[in-house]
Each structure stands twice: as C-alpha cells, then as structure tokens.
Amino acid sequence: MEQRTSSPYPGKDRPVLAVIGVLLVVSTVVFAVTDHRKDWRWYQAEFRKMVAEKFGAEKAATLPAGMKQIWVKDLGRADRCITCHQGILWKGFETAEHPWKTHPAEPLKIHPVEDYGCTACHGGQGWAVESEKAHGPIHFWEEPVLGKAMGEAYSIQGDDKGALMQMNCNVCHRYDRETKGADLINLGKKLVNEKGCRACHVVNGRGGTIGPDLTYVGDKAAEQYDMSRLGGQKTAFAWHVAHLKNPKELVPDTVMPSFGFGTKESQALAALVLSWRRAPVPATYRPGVPRTDPQTPEEIAEEERMKHGPGAWFVSTGCFVCHSVASLGVKSAAQVGPDLSTAVEDTQKRFGKTVDDFIKNPTGTMSVVLSRQIILTDAEKEVAIQKLREAFAEHQKQKAAAPAAH
Template identity: 45%
Template sequence: MEEKKEFVPDRYWYDSLWIYAFGFIILIFMGIVFYRSLNPEWKNYQKEFKKVVEKKLGPDVAKKIDFGIKQIWNPDIMGPNIADRCITCHMGVEIKGLEGEDVPVVFRTHPNPDGIMDKHPIEKFGCTSCHGGQGPALTVKQAHAGKGVRWLWPVYTREMQKHYKIQENRLVMIQINCNHCHRFDKETPGMDYINLAKQIVQEKNCRQCHVIDGYGGNIGPALTYEGDKSHELFDFSHVEADLEERELPKTVFTWHILHFENPQKVVPGSVMPNYGFSDKEKVALAMLVMSWRKIKYPVEYLSNPDKYYVLKLIDEGRIKAKEIELVSKVSLNNVDMKKQDTMKTSSTNLTELGKKLFSEKGCNTCHNITEQKLVGPGLKGVTQRRTKDWIISMIYKTDSMLNNDPIAKQLLKEYNNVRMMSLKPVSKEEAEAIYEYLKTLK
C-alpha cells in the first residue's frame, strides 16, 4: 500500500510573485518608452501646426507641407557636428500669412522689422546663432533650457527677461548674440541696449582700467572675452542676500548687473567707481560684456572684419597689443588736435577748452569735480592745495611725477598704488587748459 505524501506549500512562492510583478512593471515601462518613441513631442507640435495652416491658409496649403524632423546645418557658423532643429517645431517662420495674435507664437511667421530677415536669412544664420538655445534638441525642455536644465547659453525669451526685471515687451537680450558679429560697430540699428552700453564705455573711458579688444589698462580685469568666463570664476558670496531678496537667478548675467550697480559690494576692495547707473544702463552694460566672446565666424558674417583680424593677431601673439595701443593713441591724438584747433578758432576761452578736455581725456573716469574720492582724489580746490607747475606736470608728465615727486608718490601709496594713466596723450598746452578749468572748482 502506497504511503500518502503530505502536500507542503512552496516556501518561495512569494519570490515568484515578485518576479511576475517586476516583469509586469518592466512591460508597462517598455510600453511607455515605445509609445513615446512613436509619438515624440515634436510630432504633436506638427499636428497642431497642420491644423493652424488649414484654418489660416486652407487645406491645399497644408497638404504641401513636408513633415518630419527639420534642420539647418551650416558648419561655417555652427561647427561641423551641430545642427539647428528649431524649425522642426517652429515650422511657420518662413511662411507668409501666419502673422497675427490668433496664431500661436511657436507657429508664427518670423517678424522682419527693417528687413532684418533679408539680411540674416535662416538658411545662412540658423536660429541659435541669434536666439540662443540648444539647436540639436527636439524637446522644449532641452532646447529652451527649461526649469531643471542648466545650459550655459539658454534661449533668450521674454520670460527670461522677466527674471532679470527687464520691463520690455520685446526681445532685447537677443542683442547679446547680435554683437558677436557687430562688436566693432560704433552703433548698430536695432541694438539700442548694446549701443547705449558702447556709448557708456566710451564716456566712462573703461579702457583706462581694463583691456578691451586687446589693449587698455591693467588696473581691472581684462574684458576682451568676458562672456567666455565660466560661472565658477565669479564669487557670489557677497550677493547671496540680494539674489534671495530680489528673486534674481544665480547667473553670471545677474552678477554683472549687481556689479555695475555697486562694484565695492560685489567685489570688496574694488577701485571701480559707483557711477549710479540706471536699471537700463546696468542691464545694457551686462549685455555688452556678456557679448564679448571668442567666436570664430567667417569673414562674410562680420561687420568690420579687419578689426576682428587685428584682435586675432593679438591673440596669436603675432602683433603686440602695445603696438595697437600706440596706433590708437596717435589716431585719437590727431582727432583731439583737430577738435582743439576748431575750438580755438571758435572760442578763446581756455577754461571751456579745459572742461571739454577733462572729459575727452578721461580725467572724469577717476576724479570727481567735488571733494568726494573716486579712484583718485576729488579735485575741488586742488589749485589751492597744489602749485600750478605741479598740477600741469602731473597731468602731462604723469609717470615722471609718480616716480620722482614725493607728493605724487605719497598720493600713489594713499590710493592703493593705482597709477594715474591715460590712453589719450595730453600735451603741455592741453594740461594748461585743464588747469584753467580746475581753477573754477572752488
């Protein structure tokens, strides 16, 4: 007689349950991945675009549209391994008839103020060279550098401008990229912020203290390629409270805005004066320095290509920045002499001439006409403290005075060894005119 075996449940039955459950989860996950691969984000945009075209331009036009991934590839400006795929979603940029508020922004015809698109055709310039962003990306988050994605060069949008408190209803930050090709223009149509910043740089004689475009002073940091500097090179420790209180993003652009607002607060010990810039001026200057990058574009893309070539020669060490500075001095001096001759024929007032020279020669960059100190001492009452010969010699024989005169050497020590300098040479006659102006500062 057979012995009956007692049924014993499998002690590891729950292991099987876990395997089945895990396998089911993987199956669902693979199904989602497969579905997304068949229905990527850009396809949904193209379906919506087709509906917009059918409504605005008719079904016949919609049938002629070629769908799929679109891209612009121009190795001369983008590099050999990069393409702009923005037009995969922004399919209406070159289609006439899609203007107007009733068309979603993503599908609108690209505006053409003053014929800008005629001068900058998309097939030649692409999209990201002007607008920024990540050209090869095919999702909004990756292309536009959305929340949670940290790109060095995000797309410039009105939403981004709001983060920096830029109260404009138009894209202005895009001018940063415009200046890559228009760096050496004195003024460029349609670039009001950059034009304003360039004007300030000239008026404040920033080159007195900073190397810009290959030459200038060495009191402050070189700014020729300021826009290429890494985020990690900037010290945010003195502005953390401002970032939080004013809800500003922690970016290099913000750092520059705050620095132009209060240089000594952002960089303790800085000798850069606080000029009291307006909100627009601070943003404009931040945009300008962020535009100063080392970008290699073909000659046909550049305005004033000869100046880009000179900068390239300086970078390569084939010519010395000092030689460029010397040429600049001679050129500036010739212009100044012509101005001086014109003023002498129109007016014999030496004081007025001195007042003009005080600004043109960059004296106002470091000296206030009050008693308040700037980079150097305030000049109110200086003619009562110093002799005429001393002041005139200090103006046009600066190096000799700083090296040999005991009073000048003491002042140099008192003002952090920041040497008085000028990129625009001053003659003895001009120094005498400036002295006459200083006599009025009582």
C-alpha cells in the first residue's frame, strides 16, 4: 500500500526528528546539571559538610534544604539571603569565609534577624538567590551590598572597610547624637555641628537658606548630579566626597567655602548626607530618642549669654552663625567667616572698600548672604556699620590694654 505524507521533504523526516530529539536530550541534561549547580545548592551542600565535620552527621542532617526566606512585613522586605548564609546564627563558624560565617552576636541582640531581615542593614537584593544579583551592583537595583568590597572600591579610610553600611544604620538612627559602632557616621555628625553646616543648609527643619535643604538629600539619584567635572567613579557618593574636598572644582559658581576636609572627613560627611532619605521605617524600629534635632542645653545657654551681651545685635541678626565677634564676646560655632572685630580694616585690606561701602555694596559670598538670608533695610545697614565700628573700637581698646608680647 502506498504511504502518503504532507512533508515537503519526504524521506528526510526521520533524520531531522532524530537530530531534534538528540538536541532536546542534551539541552535537558545541561539544564538539569546547571540547575543542580546553582549557587545556593552548592553553598548549602558545602555548609552541610562543614557542620558534619565540626558537629557530626546527625547535626548536619537537621539543616534545612531549599530556598529560605525571611519576610519582614513592617519593612516590606523579603530576604532570601539565609538560603546561602546558613551559618549566621550558628556558633562555631566565626572564622569561616562568607557565606558560611557566623554573624557577630552583638548587633543581633537588638536587631534580631526575624524582625529586621538582612537587607535593611546590609543592602542588596533580598529576593535574589544568585550571588551577583543578590550583592549587586546590577541594573535597576539601587541598593548594592554595602560591605567590604564596596568600601575597598571607594578606598574608605580607617580600619573598618565595611563602614559604608552605617549609612543604612542611620536611616533609623538619624536623630541619635551618637550611635554605638557607627564611627564614620558619628564623625560626620560631629563635623556638621563643628563646622556649622546649618549656617547655610536646612537639616531636619533647622538652618539657613543660602544652600539647598539637605534633610532628604539622600533621595537624590546619581542622574540628578552634574558629573561633567568629576573624574573616576560617577556616583553620588564619589560626587559628594569630591565636592566636600573642593566645592568650586565641581560647582564653579558655588558660594560654599572650602573647609579643608581630608579624605576621611569628606567620606564621613558624604556617608551621612546620603543616609538622610525618606524611608518607610515604622516607629517601633526607631531608637527611643525624640524625632527632632534640637540644640544641646550647652548650646542654648551659650546663645542666651551672647543674646544679652554687648554683641547681642550680631546674634539677633544671625551674623554669629558664621562670624565670631571676639571683642564683644560673640563666638561662632562654625567660624566660617573672619572675625568681625576687625571688619573695619579687613574690608579695606581684602576688597579695597570701606566697611560702609562693603555693607551697602557687598561682593562674593556676602552678596548672596545679604540678598537671601540676612536682608537689611537701608536703616538697618547703617546700624550694621555702626555696630562693626563699635566692635573695632573695642578690639583696639583691648589690644592696647593687652601686655606687650616678649
């Protein structure tokens, strides 16, 4: 009987089907092998061996297998890190390599894994179970692991190369004056107070308006920065470090002065400002401190003393935020600008102007200050000139009364 087929290639069907069949078998085997060798399977197998060697086969048999996940409802995070990092709660693997290493016990006493997960502190993509995707950096994921590798990439100063993780700590601890174990962030907070950053910037609802509000500057994406003058890594952290070292190098028309920050100080401040971001952190996750950033009692007492002293005018107008007036007992915490005790002769030396002309027609940074932050009427400018002359007269009197240096 004649056999009929609808194939356009009669007689060739069997070889073609045979080749397709072989390819399917090979691809199935390859898929099965690669699936079996996925990172998390291998890491679990290795950890099981480590437990068996250290504690015996019976103990190793209790280890869970398969993907594991911590669901932190309040933070909206699903962290599968423990799929590979199975040793975090096991004592005895403190010197092991990652991902089998025991987690330091102290932080977990107040940040239990079941309540905080992993990525809220460490960063990374919690859903991923492949090393590269979990740790980052990858496209469309802005929370890479802030560990030692990241610290080394940025040449973080000091012994703690994993210090960048402190940026995540400060999301909850931003209102702490000092946070135990967060030395980099603590240094940044200290510098903000010492250098009087609030003279020009609002931080947590308090400060000047010459510069941008920094309260949530950490939300600003890297794409929003002008990287055209930045060499090396084009990231927000790198931009802030370079800007803090030399503001005019990145922003030529800025009025921000150079504070002479070194690398360590610039890194500390960069980490701090990038931690200032809006985050949906429930009240239960914040430490028991007021969610405000008030002045200390010492700062308030010092300000009250100056408000009722001979230099009260400089305090009430806000000049003292940047300038001391030593001859009248006014001390600026920031001391960004020169002491105004000698402004009468200083304006002549530096700008070739009398103090009268400089107040009425300021230049440089003061032109911005007197047009945006301390706005004086013509009558108030006359008062300012009078006060500066009084301060200079007192300076000369004190200088004449001082014993001659030998």
